[in-house]
Amino acid sequence: MLAVFKRELFSFLNSLMAYITIGIFLLACGLMFWFFPDTSILEYGYAEMDGFFGLVPYLFMFLISAITMRSFAEERKEGTYVLLATRPLTNLQIISAKYLACLVLVLFALLPTLIYCYSIAQLGLPKGNLDTGAIIGSYIGLFLLGGAFTAIGIFASSFTKNQIIAFAVSVFLCFFAYSGFDSVSKISAFRGIENQLANLGIAEHYQSISRGVLDTRDVVYFVSFVALFFGLTHVVIGGRKW
Amino acid sequence: MSISVKNLSKHYGQQKAVNQISFDAKPGRILGFLGPNGAGKSTTMKMLTGYLQPTSGNAEIAGKDIEVEPLEVKKQIGYLPENTPLYIDMYVREFLSFVAQTYGLSDIAKRVEEVIQQVGLTQEQHKKIGMLSKGYKQRVGLAQAIIHQPQVLILDEPTSGLDPNQLSDIRALIKNLGKDRTVIISTHIMQEVEAICDDVIIINKGVLVANSSIDELKKAHQNKTLEQIFKQLTL
Numbered sequence: 516m517l518a519v520f521k522r523e524l525f526s527f528l529n530s531l532m533a534y535i536t537i538g539i540f541l542l543a544c545g546l547m548f549w550f551f552p553d554t555s556i557l558e559y560g561y562a563e564m565d566g567f568f569g570l571v572p573y574l575f576m577f578l579i580s581a582i583t584m585r586s587f588a589e590e591r592k593e594g595t596y597v598l599l600a601t602r603p604l605t606n607l608q609i610i611s612a613k614y615l616a617c618l619v620l621v622l623f624a625l626l627p628t629l630i631y632c633y634s635i636a637q638l639g640l641p642k643g644n645l646d647t648g649a650i651i652g653s654y655i656g657l658f659l660l661g662g663a664f665t666a667i668g669i670f671a672s673s674f675t676k677n678q679i680i681a682f683a684v685s686v687f688l689c690f691f692a693y694s695g696f697d698s699v700s701k702i703s704a705f706r707g708i709e710n711q712l713a714n715l716g717i718a719e720h721y722q723s724i725s726r727g728v729l730d731t732r733d734v735v736y737f738v739s740f741v742a743l744f745f746g747l748t749h750v751v752i753g754g755r756k757w
Numbered sequence: 758m759s760i761s762v763k764n765l766s767k768h769y770g771q772q773k774a775v776n777q778i779s780f781d782a783k784p785g786r787i788l789g790f791l792g793p794n795g796a797g798k799s800t801t802m803k804m805l806t807g808y809l810q811p812t813s814g815n816a817e818i819a820g821k822d823i824e825v826e827p828l829e830v831k832k833q834i835g836y837l838p839e840n841t842p843l844y845i846d847m848y849v850r851e852f853l854s855f856v857a858q859t860y861g862l863s864d865i866a867k868r869v870e871e872v873i874q875q876v877g878l879t880q881e882q883h884k885k886i887g888m889l890s891k892g893y894k895q896r897v898g899l900a901q902a903i904i905h906q907p908q909v910l911i912l913d914e915p916t917s918g919l920d921p922n923q924l925s926d927i928r929a930l931i932k933n934l935g936k937d938r939t940v941i942i943s944t945h946i947m948q949e950v951e952a953i954c955d956d957v958i959i960i961n962k963g964v965l966v967a968n969s970s971i972d973e974l975k976k977a978h979q980n981k982t983l984e985q986i987f988k989q990l991t992l
Contacts, residue, residue: 518858526846594842598901601806601838602859603831 516608519599523586523616533582537624540578544571544628562639563646567631568653568725572693572718575621575657575664580685582620583668584678586613587752591676606752610745614669621661625654648727656724659737663717664689666744673751692740693717759784759909759939760805764814767800774800776963777814782956784908787935789954789971790943793991797963798943799839802913805941806836819908832860835902839913841894843901845887849878852886853900860905872900877926892923899927903934910934912942916949928953947983957983961991 527533547554548567559566590596599609636645664685671685672678696716700709713719717740720733760782767775775797782788792798803809805816807827816823819833844852850869857865873882876896881889886897895915902910916927932953934940944950950957950971957974959967967974967990971983978986 518855521858522844522847522855526844529846593845594838594840595844597803597808597836597838597842598844598856599859600808601831601834601836602856603828603861604859605828 516604516612519604519609519612520616523613524619527582527616527620532585533620536578536581537620540574540624541627543574548631556635556638562635562644564631564635564650564653565725567628568657571628571657572660572721575661576686576689576693578624579617579621579661579664580668580671580682580689583617583665583685584672584681586617586669587673587748588676588678588681592678606749607745610669610748610752614665614745617665617669618662621665622658625657625661629654646727649725652727652729653725655729656721659724659734660693660717660721663692663737663740663744666741666748667692670744670748670751673748693721760816760818760941762801762805762814762816765801765804765811765816766813767797767804767809768812773963775804775960778960778963778965779814780958780965780968782909782939782941784939785935785937786955787932787940787942787953789950789957790941790960791945791950791957791987792943792960794945796960796991798960799913801960802836802911802941802943803838806834806911807831832905833908835905835907835910837898837902837910837912837915841898843886843894843897846885848885849873849882849889849897852897853904856901857904862905868904872904875903876900876930891918892920895919895923895927899930908938910938910940912940914943914945916944916946924949947987951983959987959990966990 544567547570549555549557552558554566554570556562556564556566587596590599632645632650636643639645667688668681668685671688672681675681675684694716697713697718699705700712700716705712720736723730724733760780762781763779764777765775765779766773766777778797778801780788790798790801800809804811805818805823807823807830811824818830821829821833823830844855847855850873853869853872854865857868862868873879876899878893878896878900881893886894889897895918899912899915902912910931912931915931916924919927928949931940931942935953942954954971956970957967958965967986969977974986975981975983978989981989
């Protein structure tokens with residue numbers, strides 16, 4: 516499994532694609548957080564990162580879908596999946612290896628944004644006046660969110676050999692899982708169960724972790740979310756006919 | 758008995774790609790697997806290597822059932838898939854050490870060196886796989902199939918698209934490998950079968966139509982050439 520993980524990761528790092536996607540993600544983050552007046556921290560006037568943490572999930576939908584779209588789709592198209600499937604590896608090992616490689620790349624993309632914390636701390640009045648607890652919580656939340664989106668992306672990539680389809684499906688599923696349930700719960704027909712519906716969505720749990728309170732219920736939610744999509748991917752890969 | 762196949766079938770909906778075939782392959786002998794295009798050769802091989810699930814029937818490799826102990830079976834098999842799919846963005850050595858790692862081999866660098874020599878890739882060993890010509894890609898395919906010294910080799914059209922020089926090289930290599938292990942190769946070239954195979958099975962529309970040694974097959978058909986026998990059985 517380690518071998519497959521390493522191969523996946525190096526194949527990302529050896530191709531321009533990973534650098535371009537991560538670069539664009541960071542550029543978009545920078546522009547929105549520092550430059551565009553609507554969302555810029557400089558216009559906002561308060562030295563806190565809430566705006567940033569509200570923005571990143573939407574950028575993640577595109578970043579993560581772009582990273583994960585090739586993982587199974589490309590192997591299906593090129594016929595190289597047979598090289599993995601006939602090795603002494605279980606399907607679950609192959610899925611986990613690809614999942615972890617993508618997740619590491621997502622972490623690479625997230626790492627440079629830690630600089631923002633320092634910048635914001637410098638901007639605060641008095642200097643260094645920063646809600647550290649909330650920021651640590653938010654980064655943990657972002658990591659869990661990234662894990663959930665990666666699981667969706669891997670699943671989307673497993674049932675098609677076309678990377679564009681994998682990307683589009685993944686973006687949609689990520690969007691729906693993130694804020695779809697929240698929006699659906701506002702339909703008047705669901706008035707009785709709106710809390711339960713909103714609780715199914717990622718946004719609810721992400722925001723709860725972002726407040727700096729690490730609740731086991733939220734962690735359990737994210738773990739079972741990832742497990743669900745692992746299971747779905749496993750079913751698709753196990754029943755292959757290609 | 759190294760490979761023992763009993764009533765193996767693969768159905769795709771109504772279509773029976775492979776229908777109840779049974780055969781055995783013995784160590785130290787090379788088995789030629791013949792049949793027209795679409796007869797079910799590749800499907801059978803994919804089932805033996807654990808890539809596809811059989812609809813019914815079973816197969817044993819080195820005494821282990823392919824569905825009961827898939828991981829153990831996969832360790833015993835070296836497989837060269839049809840059209841030799843490879844990770845074209847990897848270097849030859851990098852790819853071979855990756856394959857060696859998936860089998861958990863111990864002295865990987867040494868083993869990679871050995872197979873590179875064995876299949877004649879020394880000249881090209883520092884290139885990217887995508888830059889190699891078809892013949893050399895085929896050799897990389899063979900190298901990844903034999904790197905873990907499997908007891909069973911399953912080669913799906915190992916010589917398609919090679920030039921005459923490469924052809925004789927690869928055939929000699931396969932013949933050499935077949936001395937102490939079980940080899941199944943599928944091919945469309947009858948001269949090749951006569952040159953390297955000991956036994957032959959012919960499959961047509963998913964059904965087995967011949968299963969014997971080459972000598973016996975010829976005897977049973979009044980010493981016709983293999984090509985004539987093939988036509989007679991599959992047309």
